[in-house]
Amino acid sequence: MKIVVDTENGLAPWRQVHDQVVRAVTAGALPEGTRLPPIRQLARDLGLASGTVARAYRELEAAGWVTTARARGTVVTIPPGRPDPGALLRSAAADFAAAAQDLGADLGTALDAVRAAYRS
Amino acid sequence: MPWDNVLAVALFTGLIGLAILIVLWPGEKHGKRLLQRWGVTDPGADEVALAVRYLKRRRFWYPWLFLAIPPLLDDSGAGTIVVTLLLGGLIAELLAQRPARGARREAVLAPRTLLGIVPVWVLVLGGLAAAGAMVHLGLTAQWKLLAVAAGTVVVCAAITLLAVRRPAVGEPRTDLALRSRSARVAIGLGIGACTAIGWPSGDFGSFLVVVAGLVAFLAVTAPAKRLPAAA
Numbered sequence: 001m002k003i004v005v006d007t008e009n010g011l012a013p014w015r016q017v018h019d020q021v022v023r024a025v026t027a028g029a030l031p032e033g034t035r036l037p038p039i040r041q042l043a044r045d046l047g048l049a050s051g052t053v054a055r056a057y058r059e060l061e062a063a064g065w066v067t068t069a070r071a072r073g074t075v076v077t078i079p080p081g082r083p084d085p086g087a088l089l090r091s092a093a094a095d096f097a098a099a100a101q102d103l104g105a106d107l108g109t110a111l112d113a114v115r116a117a118y119r120s
Numbered sequence: 121m122p123w124d125n126v127l128a129v130a131l132f133t134g135l136i137g138l139a140i141l142i143v144l145w146p147g148e149k150h151g152k153r154l155l156q157r158w159g160v161t162d163p164g165a166d167e168v169a170l171a172v173r174y175l176k177r178r179r180f181w182y183p184w185l186f187l188a189i190p191p192l193l194d195d196s197g198a199g200t201i202v203v204t205l206l207l208g209g210l211i212a213e214l215l216a217q218r219p220a221r222g223a224r225r226e227a228v229l230a231p232r233t234l235l236g237i238v239p240v241w242v243l244v245l246g247g248l249a250a251a252g253a254m255v256h257l258g259l260t261a262q263w264k265l266l267a268v269a270a271g272t273v274v275v276c277a278a279i280t281l282l283a284v285r286r287p288a289v290g291e292p293r294t295d296l297a298l299r300s301r302s303a304r305v306a307i308g309l310g311i312g313a314c315t316a317i318g319w320p321s322g323d324f325g326s327f328l329v330v331v332a333g334l335v336a337f338l339a340v341t342a343p344a345k346r347l348p349a350a351a
Contacts, residue, residue: 002228002229037227041231045227
């Protein structure tokens with residue numbers, strides 16, 4: 001399971017890490033009990049500061065997506081009442097629509113951007 | 121030594137180093153062969169480029185180390201070759217620790233462990249060779265050789281741990297194969313070097329130990345037919 005961070009896409013790197021882990025857990029790519037890499041390993045691999053990855057892990061833990069134990073490290077958990085993939089998609093779409101409106105894009109332009117992103 | 125002689129020696133050495141470098145310089149063919157030998161079937165162009173860069177990082181240092189070590193260590197035999205390979209590997213792994221620079225960065229969401237890239241039996245053999253050589257040298261009070269063996273163990277352990285630690289690059293299977301190769305070659309060289317340093321007396325018992333070390337070296341550095349299970 002790969003994670004990709006783009007430092008020039010405008011979204012904070014910790015948020016990108018956080019969102020991709022949530023998506024992977026929701027989609028079943030990271031089953032419950034899966035160990036995540038240690039903060040320092042992930043930070044080194046992504047060329048980020050340890051604090052950036054630590055913040056992503058902290059937010060994930062606060063929302064119940066992972067638990068951190070000394071012996072086992074950071075492990076994926078399924079939070080109670082987690083949103084289903086459809087709800088997550090609608091939420092992401094709402095965020096995107098709001099950002100597109102802020103940029104003054106009409107629906108056609110926004111959909112073109114989504115199609116282009118899908119192709120890439 | 122007069123300055124004109126020093127310059128002549130430096131120039132001559134540099135030319136020899138350059139000639140060795142040209143012979144050793146890896147191309148796509150070498151990169152592809154390396155990956156296939158270490159279990160990466162049908163590597164893509166990006167994977168081959170990664171393997172070529174991996175080889176270049178090592179081989180660039182070999183000629184200069186090979187030429188510089190004999191006068192420093194007063195040795196021009198197999199010891200020079202082993203030290204060249206170990207120091208070349210150490211420099212390459214240190215250079216590979218540099219973090220990713222581009223805007224788009226990738227990582228695998230799985231912990232990376234030493235046992236994920238090196239089988240237990242390889243570590244056990246390495247530990248036995250290191251401990252055996254140092255205990256034997258300590259019991260026979262060969263302190264200078266004991267220091268050399270300890271230094272060799274430290275360099276091999278450093279290469280192995282740096283191979284686990286360095287940031288991931290490229291396809292996970294290629295990354296894993298190259299890490300595995302770095303660690304296993306370092307441990308294999310360490311086993312061979314420790315048994316040779318630890319039993320220098322030249323009697324039949326020492327001969328048997330050195331042969332066993334050579335066999336272990338060949339087994340440990342033999343390319344893995346399959347990649348270790350991805351961590």
